[in-house]
Structure formats: C-alpha cells, structure tokens
Amino acid sequence: MSRVEGKLPGMSLRHALLGLLVEHPASGYDLLKTFSTSLANVWPATQSQIYGELTKLADSGLVVVSDQGPRGRKEYTLTDAGLAELRHWLAETEPQRSTRSEVLLRVFFLGVLTPEQARGYLESLAGHATATHAELAALHDAVDWDDDNLSVYGRIALEYGLRFTAMQQEWAEWARTQVRTS
Amino acid sequence: MSRVEGKLPGMSLRHALLGLLVEHPASGYDLLKTFSTSLANVWPATQSQIYGELTKLADSGLVVVSDQGPRGRKEYTLTDAGLAELRHWLAETEPQRSTRSEVLLRVFFLGVLTPEQARGYLESLAGHATATHAELAALHDAVDWDDDNLSVYGRIALEYGLRFTAMQQEWAEWARTQVRTS
DNA sequence: AACTGACATTCCAAAACTGACATGTCGAAA
DNA sequence: TTTCGACATGTCAGTTTTGGAATGTCAGTT
Numbered sequence: 558m559s560r561v562e563g564k565l566p567g568m569s570l571r572h573a574l575l576g577l578l579v580e581h582p583a584s585g586y587d588l589l590k591t592f593s594t595s596l597a598n599v600w601p602a603t604q605s606q607i608y609g610e611l612t613k614l615a616d617s618g619l620v621v622v623s624d625q626g627p628r629g630r631k632e633y634t635l636t637d638a639g640l641a642e643l644r645h646w647l648a649e650t651e652p653q654r655s656t657r658s659e660v661l662l663r664v665f666f667l668g669v670l671t672p673e674q675a676r677g678y679l680e681s682l683a684g685h686a687t688a689t690h691a692e693l694a695a696l697h698d699a700v701d702w703d704d705d706n707l708s709v710y711g712r713i714a715l716e717y718g719l720r721f722t723a724m725q726q727e728w729a730e731w732a733r734t735q736v737r738t739s
Numbered sequence: 740m741s742r743v744e745g746k747l748p749g750m751s752l753r754h755a756l757l758g759l760l761v762e763h764p765a766s767g768y769d770l771l772k773t774f775s776t777s778l779a780n781v782w783p784a785t786q787s788q789i790y791g792e793l794t795k796l797a798d799s800g801l802v803v804v805s806d807q808g809p810r811g812r813k814e815y816t817l818t819d820a821g822l823a824e825l826r827h828w829l830a831e832t833e834p835q836r837s838t839r840s841e842v843l844l845r846v847f848f849l850g851v852l853t854p855e856q857a858r859g860y861l862e863s864l865a866g867h868a869t870a871t872h873a874e875l876a877a878l879h880d881a882v883d884w885d886d887d888n889l890s891v892y893g894r895i896a897l898e899y900g901l902r903f904t905a906m907q908q909e910w911a912e913w914a915r916t917q918v919r920t921s
Numbered sequence: 922a923a924c925t926g927a928c929a930t931t932c933c934a935a936a937a938c939t940g941a942c943a944t945g946t947c948g949a950a951a
Numbered sequence: 952t953t954t955c956g957a958c959a960t961g962t963c964a965g966t967t968t969t970g971g972a973a974t975g976t977c978a979g980t981t
Contacts, residue, residue, distance in 0.1 A: 569841050570967085576848035586929050600844045601837055603969065608930065628929050628976045640851065647848060648856055652841045654867060655783055659751050659835045662782045664896050666758035666829060668888025669822065674830055685836060704919075706850025713914045714846050724906045732895045737886075752937085768959050785939065790960060810946045810959045928977075938967070947958075 568646065569653075570610055573600050575619060575643040578635040580707065582623050585611050585631070595711075598689075598718065614639070664732075675736050683729035690722035750828070751835075752792050755782050757801060757825040760817040762889065764805050767793050767813070777893075780900065796821070846914075857918050865911035872904035 577583065577591055585608045592602045611633060614620045619639035624632040635643075660682060667675040697715055702708045759765065759773055767790045774784045793815060796802045801821035806814035817825075842864060849857040879897055884890045 569839070569844055572848070573844055576844075576851070579848070579851055584929075589929095596844075596847075598837060599847070600839050600841075603971095604930090605932080605970080606968065609932095612931095626929090630929060643848065643851055647845055647852055647860070652845055654842060655780060656838045656840055657751070657782045658838055659782075661896055661899055662751060662755055662758075662778075663829055663834055664892055664899070665778075665781070666754075666761070666825065667892050667895075669758070669761055669826055670829055678829070709917060709919075710846055710849050713917055714843055716914070717843055717846070717910055720906050720910050721903075724902050728899055728902050732898070735891060735895055737891075766959075771959095786960090787940080787962075788938065791962090794961095808959090811961095812959060922981100924981075925979090926977105927979105929975085931972105931974080933972080934970095936967100936969075939965085941963090941965105943960105943962080945959085945961105947956105949955090949957105951952095951954080 569600060570602055570606060571614065572643055572646045573602070574607070574610055574614060575635060575639050575646075578620060578633060579640065579643065582632045582634040584626070584633065599714070667736075672736050676733050679729045679733040679736070683726050683733070686722045686726035686729060690719065690726065693718045693722065751782060752784055752788060753796065753801075754825055754828045755784070756789070756792055756796060757817060757821050757828075760802060760815060761822065761825065764814045764816040766808070766815065781896070849918075854918050858915050861911045861915040861918070865908050865915070868904045868908035868911060872901060872908065875900045875904065 573592075573596065574588060577588055583591075585604075588611070589604055589607050592600070592607065596602070611620070615622060615633065619636060619642055620633045621636055622631045623634035626632060663678065667678060670678070693715060697712075697719070700711075702712050755774075755778065756770060759770055765773075767786075770793070771786055771789050774782070774789065778784070793802070797804060797815065801818060801824055802815045803818055804813045805816035808814060845860065849860060852860070875897060879894075879901065882893075884894050
C-alpha cells in the first residue's frame with residue numbers, strides 16, 4: 558500500500574524562493590526586492606513572509622546559508638535537495654488554476670449601483686489596464702533579451718501580462734457599452 | 740487633521756455574501772452552492788468560511804435571520820445597513836487589483852526543466868484553457884439572458900471568462916513555439 | 922561629528938483560509 | 952421499514968497571509 562503524499566497547498570512562496578535561488582545566491586533583502594519588482598504582479602509577498610520562509614527552507618535543508626555579509630546579511634544558496642524539490646513541484650504537481658479576482662467579483666454586483674457609477678467603475682478598470690499595459694511595454698523595450706533561460710521565460714511571462722492587460726482593457730470598454738445609459 | 744479610515748483588506752467574502760443576498764433571501768447551504776458553481780472561478784469559498792461569515796454578518800446587523808426552515812435551515816435576508824455597506828464597498832473603496840497566479844509563477848522557473856517538459860506544461864495549460872472556454876461557451880448558450888441587472892452583469896462577467904480563456908490558450912500555444920526544441 | 926538613507930533582519934498580533942470532523946434531519950425509493 | 956442521498960449547520964486546529972513594530976549597521980554627505 559503506497560502512502561500518498563499529502564497535498565500541501567500554498568507552497569508557492571516556498572517554490573518561488575527556490576526558483577529565484579537557482580540563478581545565484583541571494584539574501585532575504587535581495588529576494589524581497591525581486592518580489593516587489595519582477596514578481597509583484599505574479600506572486601506578491603511581504604518581508605515577514607520571505608524571511609520566515611527562508612528560515613524554514615534552511616531548517617529543512619533546501620537552502621543553506623552560504624555566506625554572511627556586512628549587516629548581518631545572510632546569503633542563501635540552493636542545495637541539491639532544493640533543486641530536486643523545485644523540479645518535483647514543476648513537473649509532478651498540478652498548479653492551482655483558480656485565482657480569485659476582486660475586480661470581477663465586483664462586476665457581479667454592479668447592479669446595485671446606478672448605471673453612471675457602474676460605467677465609472679468599468680472606465681476606471683480600462684484606464685488601469687491601459688496604464689499597466691504601457692508599463693509592461695516600456696519594460697519589454699528596456700530589457701535586452703538574449704536567449705538564455707531567464708530571457709526566454711521572462712519574455713513569455715511578460716507577453717502574458719501584455720496580452721492580459723490588452724484583453725482587460727478591451728473587455729472593460731466593451732462592458733461599458735453594455736450598461737444602459739441612465 | 741482628517742483621520743483616514745483604515746484599509747481593511749480581504750473583506751471580499753463578506754461583500755460577496757451581501758451581494759448574493761440582494762436578489763433574494765438564502766440559507767448558508769444555498770449560498771454554498773452558489774459559491775461552488777457561479778462564483779467558483781471568481782471567489783472560491785469553503786463551507787466553514789461561509790457559515791462563519793454569515794454568523795458575523797448577522798452579529799453586526801448587515802443581515803438578519805428572516806426565517807427558519809425544516810432542518811435547522813436559517814434563511815438570511817439583507818438589511819438596509821447591509822445594502823448600504825455593499826454600496827459603500829462598491830462605490831467608495833478601491834479593488835485589490837493584483838492577483839496571484841501560480842500558473843504564471845511556474846512559467847518563470849520552467850528553465851530548470853527540460854524543453855520537452857516545459858513544452859508539456861504549456862501544452863497542458865492550453866488544453867485546460869480550451870476546455871474551460873468550451874464550458875463557459877456552453878453555459879453562455881444554456882442561459883437565457885434577459886435584460887435585468889443579473890443578466891446584464893452576469894453576461895459581462897461571463898464574457899470576461901470567455902475572453903480570458905481564449906487569450907490564455909493563444910498565449911500558451913505561442914509560448915510553446917518559443918521554447919527551443921531539445 | 923552628526924545626520925540620513927539604504928541595507929538587513931527578527932518578531933508578533935490579527936485576520937483569513939483550509940480541510941477536516943461532528944452532528945443531525947428529511948424525503949424517496951427499495 | 953430500512954437505507955441512502957441530499958439537505959443543513961457547527962466547530963476547530965493548523966497554516967497562510969497581512970501589516971507593522973522594533974532593532975540595528977553601514978556608507979556617504981553635510
């Protein structure tokens with residue numbers, strides 16, 4: 558009788574950290590900055606979460622403190638066990654596909670507002686989507702993409718953002734026309 | 740000096756329940772079914788969460804138990820205070836725009852897998868998107884849409900799902916071509 | 922020499938969420 | 952009449968997530 562491994566949900570932060578450490582060792586502070594920039598729109602994480610998870614990761618041997626720097630800085634390096642765990646997560650576990658969208662949830666209830674207010678909400682959505690799209694486009698132009706792994710998959714992820722925000726903007730503008738005037 | 744109202748994050752479940760009760764009174768069991776069907780892809784919630792929140796909502800006077808049915812069934816009705824709170828949330832608070840996507844997070848780290856595995860992941864993503872799109876399209880055809888609020892905004896939300904899954908499928912197929920062979 | 926801002930970590934309270942477990946009722950079919 | 956599935960709610964321990972407080976170091980400027 559095989560013992561099925563219990564499904565641990567929400568292990569994503571853990572694996573995000575392992576994934577970032579694949580490229581090169583980094584401190585909690587370094588990782589925090591990565592989370593607040595490139596991963597901000599994919600998997601936001603706070604400082605307390607990151608430092609806490611790093612400690613757990615070190616306890617379970619998936620990373621090690623490979624160096625100590627100036628201000629109590631601890632540099633973490635991925636171990637073989639950590640890389641194996643990351644591969645296992647990517648190749649052998651199913652992603653959580655459902656995401657919650659507060660933006661969309663609100664749409665369901667727009668009927669309790671006046672049509673003016675509802676259109677205002679949808680317009681503001683379109684505006685935010687346009688702005689985000691522009692930011693991503695600027696980022697796309699600023700980065701010089703070569704063909705290493707980081708570049709290939711970074712570009713793929715960015716393209717997702719571009720397509721997503723474009724879709725959102727078009728949808729919000731269409732939706733606005735569906736709300737009857739006054 | 741104006742005292743800024745503290746930002747209360749994650750009040751969404753609360754407002755989702757209020758929103759559903761706008762249409763007609765319902766029991767926890769009824770709401771649970773709604774969450775596992777029409778809201779499943781927008782704001783998933785578990786039974787314990789729903790019953791717990793309903794009790795809190797009743798305690799704070801945003802809903803009342805308007806009827807008791809057969810099996811201890813309690814029917815909740817929205818109060819004026821509840822409707823006011825819902826309108827406040829919709830019209831005067833900013834939605835949390837960032838969502839986390841485990842699917843996209845994994846894309847960032849696909850470089851640690853073989854190109855075959857990476858392409859497999861993207862193919863599976865495209866397949867899921869296609870399947871979900873078909874489900875939503877079937878749902879769209881099955882419902883008869885009149886022009887009340889529920890229909891207008893329900894259709895808008897469904898259209899979002901349709902566009903989103905279409906975009907995801909196209910993106911995943913494009914992404915697959917970007918991963919170099921072997 | 923004092924100041925400032927970026928660097929860097931630890932700890933904590935509270936809220937939200939998950940995944941059970943526990944309990945029981947009612948209607949219909951076998 | 953027993954059984955079964957749908958109805959219906961309550962509770963709880965454990966984990967995740969949030970948001971912030973507390974603490975301190977180092978480098979460069981004033």
